[in-house]
Amino acid sequence: MNANHYSELVELDKKHFVHPTSSIKQQQEFGPAYIFTEAKGVMVKDIEGKEYIEGMSSLWNVNIGYGREELGEAAMEQIKTMSFSNAFYTFSHEPGIRLAEKLASISPGDLNHIFFTSGGSESNDTAFKLARHYWILKGEPNRKKIIARKQAYHGVATGSTSATGIKQFHTMTNSLAPDFVHTEALSVDALRDTIEAEGPSTIAAFIAEPVMGAGGLFYPPEDYFAGIRNVCDEYGILFITDEVITGFGRTGSLFCMDHYGVVPDMMTFAKGVTSGYFPLGGVMMSEKVFSVLKDKSDGPLFHGFTYSGHPVGCAVALKNLEIIEKEQLVQNAKERGEELLAGFKQIEEEFEHIADIRGKGLLAAFDLFMDRDQKTRFPEKMAPKIMDEAMKRGLICRNITYGESDTVVFSPPLVISSEEISRLLMILRESIQVVLNKIVVG
Numbered sequence: 001m002n003a004n005h006y007s008e009l010v011e012l013d014k015k016h017f018v019h020p021t022s023s024i025k026q027q028q029e030f031g032p033a034y035i036f037t038e039a040k041g042v043m044v045k046d047i048e049g050k051e052y053i054e055g056m057s058s059l060w061n062v063n064i065g066y067g068r069e070e071l072g073e074a075a076m077e078q079i080k081t082m083s084f085s086n087a088f089y090t091f092s093h094e095p096g097i098r099l100a101e102k103l104a105s106i107s108p109g110d111l112n113h114i115f116f117t118s119g120g121s122e123s124n125d126t127a128f129k130l131a132r133h134y135w136i137l138k139g140e141p142n143r144k145k146i147i148a149r150k151q152a153y154h155g156v157a158t159g160s161t162s163a164t165g166i167k168q169f170h171t172m173t174n175s176l177a178p179d180f181v182h183t184e185a186l187s188v189d190a191l192r193d194t195i196e197a198e199g200p201s202t203i204a205a206f207i208a209e210p211v212m213g214a215g216g217l218f219y220p221p222e223d224y225f226a227g228i229r230n231v232c233d234e235y236g237i238l239f240i241t242d243e244v245i246t247g248f249g250r251t252g253s254l255f256c257m258d259h260y261g262v263v264p265d266m267m268t269f270a271k272g273v274t275s276g277y278f279p280l281g282g283v284m285m286s287e288k289v290f291s292v293l294k295d296k297s298d299g300p301l302f303h304g305f306t307y308s309g310h311p312v313g314c315a316v317a318l319k320n321l322e323i324i325e326k327e328q329l330v331q332n333a334k335e336r337g338e339e340l341l342a343g344f345k346q347i348e349e350e351f352e353h354i355a356d357i358r359g360k361g362l363l364a365a366f367d368l369f370m371d372r373d374q375k376t377r378f379p380e381k382m383a384p385k386i387m388d389e390a391m392k393r394g395l396i397c398r399n400i401t402y403g404e405s406d407t408v409v410f411s412p413p414l415v416i417s418s419e420e421i422s423r424l425l426m427i428l429r430e431s432i433q434v435v436l437n438k439i440v441v442g
């Protein structure tokens with residue numbers, strides 16, 4: 001690295017690059033935290049040539065790992081053949097048709113009809129609009145409320161910001177969308193109480209992440225979603241699951257709802273569908289939802305993004321799904337995930353401040369406590385310190401510190417090997433040791 005080149009980039013970043021979910025003040029004072037330059041498999045390199053194990057798949061999305069040339073070739077092929085074509089006015093194209101069919105064939109139950117978007121936020125906003133449209137068509141236009149959960153993360157568009165239950169994401173605006181209600185997470189009774197309090201005939205849909213991701217990585221009790229499905233059916237409310245993080249193998253099954261054996265009425269997806277090689281997402285609809293749109297509506301669906309079903313994105317997604325299947329990455333996620341959890345358990349035995357280990361497949365976390373038996377927390381958050389030490393030693397992980405949480409999270413690419421899991425655990429152990437030793441000494 002050339003020092004002039006580096007300082008030029010830092011200055012230009014500060015001057016012109018406004019970073020998402022970042023402190024502008026911190027950027028102006030310290031410049032960008034890292035400038036990454038290269039990535040291959042599960043390894044990422046920064047501008048100083050330092051290598052990191054990618055323990056987060058970037059933003060939980062690089063499922064097949066970095067630098068797979070087949071995806072570049074699929075994109076190139078499609079760009080050469082037809083770089084773009086829209087899907088409005090029933091214009092269509094083969095990559096979109098093939099991807100919709102593929103997704104219908106691998107998704108749970110009868111989620112057979114796909115509306116494409118460019119990402120997770122757009123997908124959730126689309127699902128809310130579709131749910132309300134469904135009720136308008138069924139002659140119940142008062143059903144417009146969307147029930148979401150406290151601590152949920154559904155994105156940052158207007159509807160998805162309003163559905164998001166992490167309060168920090170509401171601080172940027174003083175004008176959230178109307179008709180969003182939040183209920184306690186992980187409790188079927190709480191949903192029932194909220195429905196009763198709001199009035200069942202005013203509610204269009206309930207939305208939940210199968211595993212609460214950004215809000216703290218919380219897995220539900222095993223029978224939670226079966227209970228939710230029953231309550232939604234009892235009150236005739238549509239049930240939407242947000243598989244933006246959990247889709248495409250992340251939790252050791254193709255979709256997380258496969259673990260719970262429950263089929264929602266709509267399912268949103270993004271991230272892992274292309275492993276981040278192209279921005280693409282969408283909403284899958286069940287026959288129940290689609291048949292109402294089909295039978296009761298004459299006019300067009302007045303909804304669509306320029307890039308709904310981008311042919312290059314669809315071609316990339318098809319190749320990505322082929323790789324996930326061919327290389328049995330869902331099975332790998334399950335097996336490597338067991339190794340990751342076993343490693344966390346060893347760390348828990350060694351360090352008395354670690355507890356609440358949870359995970360399925362390659363989506364796992366633990367929490368830090370001052371006294372884990374009493375569940376008392378440290379006066380200051382430890383997870384960010386562990387993350388800093390891990391980054392210094394060449395491991396990317398993430399911390400979540402909303403409210404009581406003091407959580408370290410991992411979501412590595414599904415291609416990770418046993419050796420790479422061992423190395424990840426070794427660096428993690430060292431990082432924890434350094435942080436906890438400082439507390440004992442200091």
Ligand code: PMP
Nearest residue numbers: 119120121153154155213244245
């Ligand atoms: N839903 C969930 C569960 C997510 O984790 C995210 C992004 N992390 C989103 C929706 C929003 O997706 P996007 O950032 O692609 O808009």
